[in-house]
Amino acid sequence: MKTFLTLFLIAALNIFSQNEDATELYSKAVELSKKLLIIDTHIDIPYRLKSNFEDISKITETGHFDYPRAIEGGLDAAFMAIYIPSSYEEKGGSIELADTLINLVENLTKLYPDKFEMAYSPQDIVKQFGNNKISLPMGMENGTPLQGDFKNLKHFYNRGIRYITLSHGEANHICDSSYDPNKKWNGLSPFGKSLIAEMNKLGMMIDISHVSDSTFYQVIELTKTPVIASHSSCRFYTPGFERNMNDDMIKKLAENGGVIQITFGSYFVSGNYQSKMNELDNYYKEKNVKRYSDEGKKYYDEFMQKNKIDYGTSEDLANHIDHVVKLVGIDHVGLGSDFDGIGKLPAGIKDVSSYPQIIYELLKKGYSEKDIEKICSGNILRVWKEVEDYAKDKN
Numbered sequence: 171m172k173t174f175l176t177l178f179l180i181a182a183l184n185i186f187s188q189n190e191d192a193t194e195l196y197s198k199a200v201e202l203s204k205k206l207l208i209i210d211t212h213i214d215i216p217y218r219l220k221s222n223f224e225d226i227s228k229i230t231e232t233g234h235f236d237y238p239r240a241i242e243g244g245l246d247a248a249f250m251a252i253y254i255p256s257s258y259e260e261k262g263g264s265i266e267l268a269d270t271l272i273n274l275v276e277n278l279t280k281l282y283p284d285k286f287e288m289a290y291s292p293q294d295i296v297k298q299f300g301n302n303k304i305s306l307p308m309g310m311e312n313g314t315p316l317q318g319d320f321k322n323l324k325h326f327y328n329r330g331i332r333y334i335t336l337s338h339g340e341a342n343h344i345c346d347s348s349y350d351p352n353k354k355w356n357g358l359s360p361f362g363k364s365l366i367a368e369m370n371k372l373g374m375m376i377d378i379s380h381v382s383d384s385t386f387y388q389v390i391e392l393t394k395t396p397v398i399a400s401h402s403s404c405r406f407y408t409p410g411f412e413r414n415m416n417d418d419m420i421k422k423l424a425e426n427g428g429v430i431q432i433t434f435g436s437y438f439v440s441g442n443y444q445s446k447m448n449e450l451d452n453y454y455k456e457k458n459v460k461r462y463s464d465e466g467k468k469y470y471d472e473f474m475q476k477n478k479i480d481y482g483t484s485e486d487l488a489n490h491i492d493h494v495v496k497l498v499g500i501d502h503v504g505l506g507s508d509f510d511g512i513g514k515l516p517a518g519i520k521d522v523s524s525y526p527q528i529i530y531e532l533l534k535k536g537y538s539e540k541d542i543e544k545i546c547s548g549n550i551l552r553v554w555k556e557v558e559d560y561a562k563d564k565n
């Protein structure tokens with residue numbers, strides 16, 4: 171009986187000290203999230219606010235991004251996604267939509283001047299760090315508004331756009347898309363090929379998230395500067411999913427000096443969740459049932475319960491970062507959440523207050539402060555500066 175009691179006490183003490191270690195490590199993560207500059211390269215707040223404007227200077231009931239939660243999470247700079255749906259390629263109006271979304275971002279800094287500030291260069295970001303405002307650089311998600319004319323590229327650069335995601339869910343006049351089975355250009359279009367040199371000359375970052383594999387390889391051949399994937403994860407964990415990058419692509423990206431900004435959604439992070447969702451999709455197709463019809467919703471609830479679906483964890487997310495680091499070293503990975511543009515999130519990640527949780531997972535894996543700093547901002551700042559420097563030399 172006595173031995174049993176001793177063993178029980180030892181086990182209890184062990185659990186206690188493990189919990190204490192975890193609490194200590196989490197406090198360290200919170201401390202680092204305040205101390206280090208954190209840049210997220212893809213947040214979809216402009217499109218969210220366009221359809222439903224909310225005062226994001228206060229905590230909002232819906233969505234992932236607002237000022238108080240960003241401050242809580244230690245976020246310092248958030249690339250605003252100027253998102254243009256693929257349908258605009260055919261129906262027109264893409265330039266107007268892009269300008270409207272850019273105006274909306276500028277208005278945020280006018281409405282709440284003590285909380286948000288525009289940022290157009292890596293120097294702006296560094297200068298603004300620590301001033302209690304969230305810096306708002308901008309990237310355009312989908313090159314449709316270029317409309318095959320370099321004048322438009324210049325226009326959007328002048329308006330403050332600093333990266334362009336070449337395509338979105340469907341092929342456009344620039345290139346093919348990972349989501350589109352119709353690979354009409356087999357990579358880049360003739361305009362797309364000439365666009366790469368123009369973006370290099372202008373100092374516009376090239377974003378290869380969303381593009382097809384052939385497009386990626388052709389961009390890497392043509393570009394004179396490092397490229398970014400503003401919000402992509404590792405295909406290693408989601409086999410067959412072209413929207414995430416495979417190991418060979420990550421190696422080529424690293425040789426090019428570029429950076430993959432890991433995206434947070436469960437569908438991108440957890441292979442298990444993704445395959446269950448595909449199963450569900452196939453059912454809808456087979457039965458010809460719409461997901462949001464009454465029958466579709468009923469089946470969805472049954473399916474989720476029956477399969478005990480989990481959404482992955484913050485540890486899974488950190489595994490993507492770690493996978494890139496093991497493959498190509500610490501200099502080519504960062505954070506591109508896609509907050510306000512994604513569905514389900516892994517356990518432990520809920521919104522822009524969650525960066526400490528990612529730092530915590532990295533600390534658990536033994537990452538140093540210096541390494542974490544590179545992931546949080548150092549790598550993307552280096553790439554952005556190289557892109558700027560090349561353009562300065564050319565002009």
Ligand SMILES: [Zn+2]
Binds near residue numbers: 380401511
């Ligand atoms: Zn996207």
